[in-house]
Amino acid sequence: MSVLEKTASQKAIDLENKHGAHxxxxxxxxxxxxxxxxxWDVEGKKYYDFLSAYSAVNQGHCHPKIVDAMTNQARTLSLTSRAFYNDMLGKYEKYASDYFNFxxxxxxxxGAEAVETALKICRKWAYEKKGIDVNEAEIIVCENNFHGRTTTIISFSNDPVARKHFGPFTKGFIKIEYDNIEALKEVLENNKNVAGFLVEPIxxxxxxxxxxxNYLKEAKALCEKHNVLFIADEVQTGIARTGRLLATCGNCSCENKDCNGTPDVKPDVLILGKALSGGAYPVSAVLANNEIMSVIEPGTHGSTFGGNPIAAAVAMAALDVVSEEHLAENAYRLGNIFREELNRYIATTDTVTLVRGKGLLNAIVINDSEESDTAWNICLRLRDNGLLAKPTHGNIIRFAPPxxxxxxxxxxxxxxxxxTLKEFE
Structure with missing residues (x-):
């Protein structure tokens, strides 16, 4: 790479560092x-994308069907706000409701907007349908969750970086250990003010x-027993990423209903985003049945851009691609190959301790502390070798290709x- 070419990348980095918030x-x-x-980078070097914009680009970069839907709609009508009807939103709402069976x-x-929307729906349902006293509703969440970075969401995060100096925080949340059904059972049995349980399937x-x-299945059964809404945040795990249409998969579009071993669980409230647009446009959604969604009335919630015609066209095209190209089945099959081959390597080395995941949402754990820079350095070397990935939590590298x-x-x-891993042995 020439000095001039290096300057092209560095100039872009310097510009962002100077004028953008860090x-x-x-x-x-x-x-x-x-x-x-x-x-491809600005110098023309080609890479495999093994992060997919945190699973927003499940359908691949610049999928022609999605891009065509976006550009065609943009030439016709881009935004009306919800002050008026438009001819795309109803089509999209019916299409997606049928697609996910709500x-x-x-x-x-x-995604963060959708999570906030689900929390508001849950609380309003609690007061108007369940009969919890106003302002007393509580929502159960899991430790080490990630649902976004709004003030309310970080109020129930235990990530110190996300929380430090952003208080005071929003009340009304109970944190329990993830994948601990007994902890969920204890809270539900001892708190009559619980309105919902918000959880990431992975x-x-x-x-x-x-x-x-059986965690999700048992959690849903407990929620039903105690008249509590089971709220699934599938912003990252949804839209075929884990080898099924949804990781909870109450309505699976792929032919193999038991393809990843997770019991069918239909959420009361489903939160989607990221790949709902194939990464082409910001689109998120909350889905629920009438008895829950009926608490939303004019003026109670909204967004100028939410449900705009471009978003509607893009989301329908993105979901079409998932079905037409059998992406859930492909993710399931390739995910099995990925973990099998990585496990074969792990058996021969001390550099990596394990690989885990479902479908094409996977991670490897590097044999080092969370405070180390080993995973970061591995990702730099992966970049040099033509593959882009990113560490999470210090010693973990997430792998999520289109x-x-x-x-x-x-x-x-x-x-x-x-x-690349062998270079660090």
């Missing part, structure tokens, strides 16, 4: 193009922690990963 710590690579499973959809833009940001096989990846491409990536 709320992220990106891997030092400057991307300018994406197609399918690949991205009565109604409330459209928003980002804790992605925490390091791709997969719960015990679901349009072929087996040949996956095996090439596995070779790059193992080759």
């Amino acid at each position: 709320n992220y710590h990106p891997l030092p690579v400057v991307l300018s193009k994406g197609e399918g499973v690949y991205v 009565d109604k959809l409330l459209p928003m833009n980002t 804790q992605g940001e925490a390091g791709v922690y997969v719960p015990s096989e 679901l349009v990846m072929t087996e040949a491409e996956l095996r090439d990536c596995i070779s790059i990963i193992i080759k």
Whole structure:
């Protein structure tokens, strides 16, 4: 790489550092193009994308069907606000409600907005339907959760970086250990003011922690017993990422209903985002049946951009791609290959202690402390070797490629990963 070419990347990095808030710590690579499973930097070097914008780009970069839907709609009508009807929103609401087997959809833009929406729905339902005294409702959440970074959401986070100097915090949340059914049972049996249980089917940001096989099923049964809403945050795990349409998968679009061993659990409230648009546009949604969604009335919640015509067109196209290209099945099959090959390598080394995940949402744990920079340095070397990934929680590297990846491409990536890891033995 020439000095001039190096300057192109450094100039972009310096510009962002000078004029942008420093709320992220990106891997030092400057991307300018994406197609399918690949991205290119400003110097033209090609990489495998093994993060998929945190699972937003499940359908691959710049999928032509999604891009066409976006550009065609943008030329016709982009935004009306909800002051008026538009001819796309109803089509999208029916399409997505049928697709995920719910009565109604409330459209928003980002994952954090959708989580906030679900919390508001849950609380209003608690007061108007369950009969909890006003302002007394509590929602159970799990330790090490990641549901976004709004003030309310970080109020029930235990990430010190996300919380420090952002208080005072919002009350009304009870934190319990993830994947601990007894902890959930104890709270439900001893607190009559519980309105909902908010949970990630797999804790992605925490390091791709997969719960015990029956955890979600037992949690849903407890919620039903105590008239508590089971709220599934599938912003990252949804839309075929884990080898099924949803990780909870109460309504599975793939042919193999038992493809990842997780019991079918239909949430009372489903939160979606990221790949709902294939990464082309900010689109999120909350879905629920009529008896829950009916608490939302004019003026109680809204968004200028939520449900805009472009978002509606993009989301329908993105969901079409998931079905037409059998992305859930592909994620399931390739995920098994990925973990099998990584486990074969792990048996021969002390560099990595384990690989875990479902479908194409996986992580490896590096044999070092969370405070070490080993995982970061491995990701830098992966970049040099043509594959982009990012550490989470210090010694964990998350691997989540676009679901349009072929087996040949996956095996090439596995070779790059193992080759890179061997450089750190």
